[in-house]
Amino acid sequence: MSSRSSGENAREIPEATVARLPVYLRALTGLTEGGIATCSSEELAAAAGVNSAKLRKDLSYLGSYGTRGVGYDVEYLTYQIAREIGVTQDWPVVIVGIGNLGHALANYSGFRSRGFRVVALLDADPARAGEEVAGIAVRPFDELEQIVADHAVAIGVIATPAAAAQSVADRMVASGISSILNFAPSVLAVPAGVDVRKVDLSIELQILAYHEQRKAAVEAVAATDAAPLAPGGVS
């Protein structure tokens, strides 16, 4: 490894900021859909659910500071963040495991709009081969290596049952895939240099539960306070 490649690493953005960039992108997409062309850091922070000081700090890593008194240009900031993440380029993706979740992922418009192009749907069940989902033919899992080579696939999505996930990951890594998005409820072991991210569909539900619990607590306190004043409240 050369000193120049270490220097390249040093420019890297903090991991927590990286994780928030797609959230800003989602918030900016919402603003665009709402016909908003410029926004203050406070507005964008509110839309993204972070505080505005953190937002400004995060965007400063990208060299984006907005214009005093005007704020950020929504379209330009969208482009800057998308370029930084790398979603302005084309990412060929394979999805393995075409059950209900695989079907839903193949049909998910949010992948295509972010530069992720599903080049193949693979399933271990040979009976599924030839079936078409979202306009793409399901192919046997054994064609993985050929497909990865043909399309220079770097990212694989695992939507299999938990029991199959590790062997699918092993085959993906052996074929040259270096990033795996794992929807299966299992922990994957992969060699150094391979990134794995696990999707937990319950995370957003948990955030809602936190707020529900707070709302219930506030209502309970309000009800206790109000009770002595309510008509017929003496019992």
Add this chain to the structure above:
Amino acid sequence: MSSRSSGENAREIPEATVARLPVYLRALTGLTEGGIATCSSEELAAAAGVNSAKLRKDLSYLGSYGTRGVGYDVEYLTYQIAREIGVTQDWPVVIVGIGNLGHALANYSGFRSRGFRVVALLDADPARAGEEVAGIAVRPFDELEQIVADHAVAIGVIATPAAAAQSVADRMVASGISSILNFAPSVLAVPAGVDVRKVDLSIELQILAYHEQRKAAVEAVAATDAAPLAPGGVS
């Protein structure tokens, strides 16, 4: 609103910390599955993908400081965080829209393990009524109000196509649901006091793309550095 209920609000944890608590919970579950009983803040921070100073600060809101020289007890910290989020209690949930995604969500084990209990699956298509998914009968959407009242449902999940999402949200809110998890690719308008969170399945893919892009850049620099030294590198 009484001063006591405002006092209750003041204890609220910062939103960014709330959003990280489920991530810590997921990391702790991974440690438990790996047979790890105690962990340092550095280990837990690494597993959760945040820096350890932020982790310690976040956990300090819960009154969790670990034990010097020992670290955190994984099981106890899991309980503390789960209690704070509110997932130690039972959350009845309805899922509306039983297409591929709705099927996948109904079967998703991560909901049940976090206290979310799917009490009903609803679909607008009357032909689907009676079909069974994950052991639960699909019911007509028109039964929403009755089900919400019978089970005291506070959280609704929308897995319909985009075009139907707003009218489903309106009916949910009218029936008393105050938190909505929206998988449909559409922005929902809801009254104040109702929380909506939108799931973007591409967020984790974007984080992978960022790292793929970095890996490719580092490899390109390394290749450039190495070229003059490679045999036959003179052209």
